[in-house]
Amino acid sequence: MRTPAETAPNPTAAATGGVPFRVVVVGSGPSGCYTAQALRKGQPDIEIAVLDSLPTPFGLVRYGIAPDHQGAKAVSRQFERVFAQPGVEFVGNVSVGTDVGFASLAENFHAVVLATGLGADRRLDIDQDPDVPIVGAGDLIRLLNSDPDAGLRHRPDGPGSLGSEVVVLGTGNVAVDVVRLLAKSGPDLIGSDIDDDALRALAPAPVRTIHVLGRCPSHLAKWDTSMVRELAQVAGVRVSVDGTPLLDEPAASPRTTVDVRFERVPASIRRHDGRVRVTTHRAGDTGTVDHLDADSVVTALGFGPSAAQLARFGGLDAPNVFRVGGPRTGRLGNLAENRKLAADTARDVLAFLCGREQRHRAGLDGLREHLPASVVGFEEWRRIDDAEIRRARPDRCRTKFTTRAELLAAATGSGALSSIPSAATGPTATQEK
Numbered sequence: 001m002r003t004p005a006e007t008a009p010n011p012t013a014a015a016t017g018g019v020p021f022r023v024v025v026v027g028s029g030p031s032g033c034y035t036a037q038a039l040r041k042g043q044p045d046i047e048i049a050v051l052d053s054l055p056t057p058f059g060l061v062r063y064g065i066a067p068d069h070q071g072a073k074a075v076s077r078q079f080e081r082v083f084a085q086p087g088v089e090f091v092g093n094v095s096v097g098t099d100v101g102f103a104s105l106a107e108n109f110h111a112v113v114l115a116t117g118l119g120a121d122r123r124l125d126i127d128q129d130p131d132v133p134i135v136g137a138g139d140l141i142r143l144l145n146s147d148p149d150a151g152l153r154h155r156p157d158g159p160g161s162l163g164s165e166v167v168v169l170g171t172g173n174v175a176v177d178v179v180r181l182l183a184k185s186g187p188d189l190i191g192s193d194i195d196d197d198a199l200r201a202l203a204p205a206p207v208r209t210i211h212v213l214g215r216c217p218s219h220l221a222k223w224d225t226s227m228v229r230e231l232a233q234v235a236g237v238r239v240s241v242d243g244t245p246l247l248d249e250p251a252a253s254p255r256t257t258v259d260v261r262f263e264r265v266p267a268s269i270r271r272h273d274g275r276v277r278v279t280t281h282r283a284g285d286t287g288t289v290d291h292l293d294a295d296s297v298v299t300a301l302g303f304g305p306s307a308a309q310l311a312r313f314g315g316l317d318a319p320n321v322f323r324v325g326g327p328r329t330g331r332l333g334n335l336a337e338n339r340k341l342a343a344d345t346a347r348d349v350l351a352f353l354c355g356r357e358q359r360h361r362a363g364l365d366g367l368r369e370h371l372p373a374s375v376v377g378f379e380e381w382r383r384i385d386d387a388e389i390r391r392a393r394p395d396r397c398r399t400k401f402t403t404r405a406e407l408l409a410a411a412t413g414s415g416a417l418s419s420i421p422s423a424a425t426g427p428t429a430t431q432e433k
């Protein structure tokens with residue numbers, strides 16, 4: 001990781017009474033990266049440190065956007081150009097709230113931007129047996145994206161099979177991502193970076209039937225029509241909405257049937273004869289009850305702050321603390337929305353910095369003694385990136401490391417890279433203390 005002293009001098013200093021502006025962004029997902037990009041655009045010499053608790057940058061671009069949507073994931077190349085600039089630092093594997101306290105950030109930087117996203121799948125607040133297999137869509141897709149921290153990965157008995165009949169609750173784009181990934185077969189995943197081991201664990205045999213239930217009427221569904229069209233065009237998949245097939249010529253003998261029903265309000269999820277029974281009633285008509293028996297349930301009901309995020313950042317309020325993305329709006333949003341929010345936030349930050357006299361702040365140098373030994377800088381991230389691309393399995397664009405230990409070994413050019421015959425791993429990194 002470069003030190004601030006190694007970066008270019010800060011001509012902003014002349015315009016600000018000799019004080020270089022130093023901003024820390026917590027979270028290197030799209031909101032954090034777009035904010036850094038917009039701050040630099042507004043004030044080209046501002047110094048920015050972007051901290052992330054993960055050893056890898058880009059948040060849900062890496063661990064959320066579906067592994068078969070590489071076009072959307074390619075936004076990371078744009079973000080890499082932000083970190084390639086002198087004066088913008090990626091500081092990975094540093095969790096704010098545990099590794100470094102918020103007070104240290106406030107002390108060492110002129111402004112703190114919280115871009116920590118919304119880390120938790122929203123839960124279903126209905127009557128449910130405690131041991132029924134319910135999985136959050138965000139967690140499921142994190143697993144398929146090789147997130148080392150995915151909750152499913154750390155279950156005592158592993159992720160476990162979802163079975164051949166699955167109920168998905170929710171009709172947004174994330175629900176469609178889940179259905180598509182579970183319905184696809186091998187050839188459909190060529191060129192993706194899906195975690196094949198995780199997919200095999202979740203779906204050791206084809207998922208035959210996926211019931212998708214939405215509370216709202218179909219015209220209020222949050223999914224994009226293009227997403228549903230893409231799903232309906234997957235070979236061997238038949239999609240029907242409220243009983244009507246989506247394509248005029250549905251797959252003759254489908255491998256997977258997707259049955260979408262709107263205006264079904266979940267009332268309970270219970271164990272029933274060794275399976276899971278989802279009971280719903282019709283919207284506006286609690287008297288009409290339907291039962292669906294399946295092997296597992298996936299909830300795709302949006303996202304909220306995790307308990308840790310609430311505890312660490314919930315009550316923070318000071319003139320130099322800014323929020324962007326989910327912490328600002330309560331919604332995860334998409335890339336375009338978060339880009340706009342980031343531009344607004346950057347404008348607020350610059351107005352704050354320029355609107356009052358600023359005293360000198362040490363920036364990353366002042367933080368150094370608080371940082372853990374295993375910090376991952378941008379050059380170390382590039383090593384991880386290279387190694388994952390080089391170790392890609394056949395038909396995959398990359399094969400990600402699935403544990404923090406592997407990621408850190410790849411970051412230093414040791415350990416995990418030894419299994420790659422032609423790897424030119426570069427010099428061992430000197431990690432920051």
Ligand SMILES: Cc1cc2nc3c(=O)[nH]c(=O)nc-3n(C[C@H](O)[C@H](O)[C@H](O)COP(=O)(O)OP(=O)(O)OC[C@H]3O[C@@H](n4cnc5c(N)ncnc54)[C@H](O)[C@@H]3O)c2cc1C
Pocket residue numbers: 026027028029030031032051052053054057058059060061064065066069072094095096097115116117118137138141174177309312324325326332333334335336338
């Ligand atoms: C399954 C799925 C598919 C999606 N597909 C698309 C798509 O195709 N197109 C699209 O436009 N959008 C898509 N989105 C939405 C998109 O991913 C989000 O809009 C975007 O990632 C939100 O960015 P963010 O930076 O606010 O949050 P995040 O991407 O979640 O980034 C937050 C970052 O903050 C870090 N962090 C959190 N707490 C701390 C802490 N205490 N200390 C340090 N770091 C911390 C996290 O590690 C993370 O890296 C998808 C989302 C999901 C879940």
